[in-house]
Amino acid sequence: MELDHHQVEEQQVETLSPLDHKFCVKDFVWSKEEWPTIDHDDYESGDNIPMISLLKVINGKKDEDYLKACNDMVMASEKWGFFKLVDHGVKLEIIENMKKMCNDMFDLPMEKKMKGGRSASLPLGYSATNPDYGKNLPWAEIIQLLQSPQQVVAFATKVYGDQYHQPFSDAMLAYMHELDKLGMLIFEMLADGLGLPSDFFSKNFKEEKEATMIRVNRYPKCPLPHKCLGLGSHSDPHTLTILLQDDKVGGLQVLSPNDNQWVGIRPIPNSFVINIGDTLQAWTNGKLKSVVHRAVVNKEKSRLSAAYFLSPCSQVMIESPQELIDPICNPRLYLPFSWSDFRNQLLSQKRILGKTALQRYLISPCSRPTNKQIF
């Protein structure tokens, strides 16, 4: 028998309820302005977002093919803030193993997962929905971990115990190691495409890995997908995001900087979606765009995504290079800031909706164009 709307809203949501509180579907209903306007599988308009292959790049030669791919990356990042990456060189086995380990963990009973539950002061570990969000709860379970091996092992040990944490820990660390390498290649390609020294970005990521992190989201089936969101509209504050979308079930939507319309990104097996974070937007004097996106849910299938957020060492100063500045037609937009200052500010803000985090570093907010997407 079909439930009516009211009965659906009153249903309990076991998979997203922490131990001490039972949520109902209605607790996850967002305010009307945020309701998705296009379905999770409406992808046509997103097909314009460029797809870049690294097939001819992985050999390491800086030839014509390499430079073309670098320019394509820069152009996509200027226009969309997003591109799709195929032939990326990360072994399928490493990706599949990470997905399996995360799915297995998400499948555990809540008491077990909650042994690795995040605390109020530190947003790392497991969480059923995101308690920071208050009114608009994300329809998602989340595992959020720093890249540091000690932290991964400590988390996995809390959930699985000393004897059984290894498969999870190894899978996560192997995945993050590969994504780090891929991230450095993308940074070098962006630098080459922008006419900067090749290591302009990548040299700042070398020693300390404390700030780089992974967020694995699992969005269960949702009985009310038109009023709920897996993840509300946001831009990623970090430098670069390497996102593994579910390879079958869509849900990632990008607010097109070109016409302010939501566009869905089609799932492509064995690909990554790359997007520019706020920090890289500031670092490139606004040339590369950090663009607002969100995750929508659906009634039929659960969906898994894993976002790897690359961040520089904490003391690195984010300051646009002279090459990207022209005092007359392209003046400096942001005050230099350290990643640790920005990160501390983000942690204190708890929840960032839309795209506001960079504003405090703007040199002259009033004289800037009023494009909501960019500033």
Ligand SMILES: O=C(O)CCC(=O)C(=O)O
């Ligand atoms: O699930 C998705 O596709 C988007 C995830 C995302 O944007 C994030 O974790 O920051």
Ligand SMILES: [Fe+2]
């Ligand atoms: Fe994101």
